[in-house]
Each structure stands twice: as structure tokens, then as C-alpha cells.
Amino acid sequence: MNVERKKLTSEQRRTLLESPAGWLACGLGSGLAPVAQGTFGSLAALIPWWWLHRLGVPAYVAMLCIGFVIGVWACEIAGRRLRVDDHRSLVWDEFIGQWIALLPLQWLPFSWPMLAAGFVLFRLFDVSKPWPIGWVDRRVKGGFGVMIDDVIAGVFAAIVLALLGYLLAR
Template identity: 65%
Template sequence: MADRKTLTTAQRRTLMASPAGWIACGFGSGFAPKAQGTFGSAAAILPWLLLRVLPLPAYLLVVLAVFALGVWACNVAGRLLGVDDHRSLVIDEFVGQWIALLPALFAPWWIVLAGFVLFRLFDVWKPWPIRWLDRHLKSGMGVMVDDVVAGVFAALALALLMHACGVALAIQ
């Protein structure tokens, strides 16, 4: 059984040997020695650069599909580790970050950076109802849902920031 902070080499191998573990760990970004969520959020920017050119319905479909895949992958990976929500499981950061960046699909780089920071802020701070969801939902759904809500909060804050700075929203 793993604690919430450290993984043994054998546990890493077990996760990476499973497609679910590979997905749940954000394709290896969750194996960072510290700040796994931040590394997962940063890694999510790379596929986002490709996703952002999709039409909005396709973008949302990809986010929904990765959410569902993440629920499954985190369920499997959590069982492999014996822990519902291990720090190395960061596919939720991918989905939350993609939601947070929804207003910034074609915005300047500093808006993307602001979206990254806002998502990390809401994910770490966990204002209500994020903290409640984090504490009460278990398994893969619990891993994923609190980051979805943090992403929504960050997207709203980013949209307000963009409006205040006179930057046009990508979605109208």
C-alpha cells in the first residue's frame, strides 16, 4: 500500500506497466519528486496547444472523453496502489487545466500563464465546494471531479481577468 506522498520503484513500474496507470499518472508527469499537480498541469499545456485549434464542440468532447478515461484510469491505478487519490495521479490536472484555459483558446501567452496560475491556485486552495468534493467523493470520480470544479472556477476568474484587461474571449 502506498502512502499519499511517495512511490517505490516497484509501484512506479506497476503503474507504468498498466495503460490505466500510464494515463492516470499523466504519461509520467505525475512521477515528479515534488509538486506533482503542478507538473501535471504544466504537462497538460502541451496537448492543449493542439486541442485549442479544434472547434469548440470537439474541444469539449475531448475534455469529456478524457474525464471519463481519467475516472476509469484513476480507479484502476488507485486499486493498484491501494490509495484512492495518490499525488502521482494527475490526469485530473490535465482535464482541470483544459477547462481553466477554455476562455484563452487564442489568447496571448501571458493569459495562458494566468490560466495556469489560477487553476493551480483553485486546485491547491480548494474553496467550497472543491474541498467538500475532494473529501467526500472517492475512487476515480473523486480524483477527477474536484479538479473539474477548480477548472471551472479558474475559467471564470480568467474570463473576468481577460475582460478587465480588454482581451477578447475565444468563446463568445
């Protein structure tokens, strides 16, 4: 299997949508956008995030962990069904990465600009893939590989967002 950046064929789309794992891996359909699938996945992730962020830190972190494990499973199955390790339509990793990026909003005062900053920071790290994100992306395969580079991008974005929040609060 390999990394695939081409559009899904109608057969691949059908194969992906036939299973619950495929639905989840494609971000409940957001990864089926004709362009910018990762961006659409990150935007779609904001809808459940709106409710998740109200749970408090322990429950939020628990949901991140559960979402990660389920994502590894779903992306592994979807990748096998598509015969591609990391097709661009598999965007559950963007959901988890985006939620990690927004983790500082659990303790920072909520504001729309900070939410937008968290979104942009995650997309910046996810797309540019600075070390070690790019290194991990190239070397780790399967469902875990799909998920882990976005987790790292989310951590980087969360650190920058927390620093930004700290600086703005001074």
C-alpha cells in the same frame, strides 16, 4: 483505500507503469516527478492543449468530456492497483482541470500572459481547495473523486480567467 501523499515505492511505480491506465493516470509520466506532481502534471497538460485549443469549441468540449470519462476509468484502476484512492502521482485530473481552466482562450484572443494566468489560477484553486472543491475532495472517492475536484477547480479558474479577459478587453 485512502488519500496518499507519500512518495511511490519502486513496487508501486512498477505497478502503476505496467498498465495503460496507470500511464494515463500518472499523466504520461509527469506525475512521477519527485516533487510538485500536480504542478508538473498541469505543465505537461499544456503540450497537448496547444493542439487541442485549435479544434474549435465543440471539438474541444468533446475532448474534455472524453478525457474526463477516460480519466475516471484510468484513475480508478490506478488507485486500485496502488491501493490508494488519490495518490499525488495520479495527475490526469490536472490535465482535464487545466484544459477546463483554459477554455476561455477558445474565444478570447490568445496571449502568453492569459495562458500563464489560466495556469496560475488553476493551480491556485486546485491547491487551496476553497469550498466546494475541498468538500468534494474529502467526500467523493474512487476514480470519479480523483477527477471531479479538479474539474470544479478548472471551472472556477475558467470563470476568473473569462472575467479577467473581459475586463482587459474593455
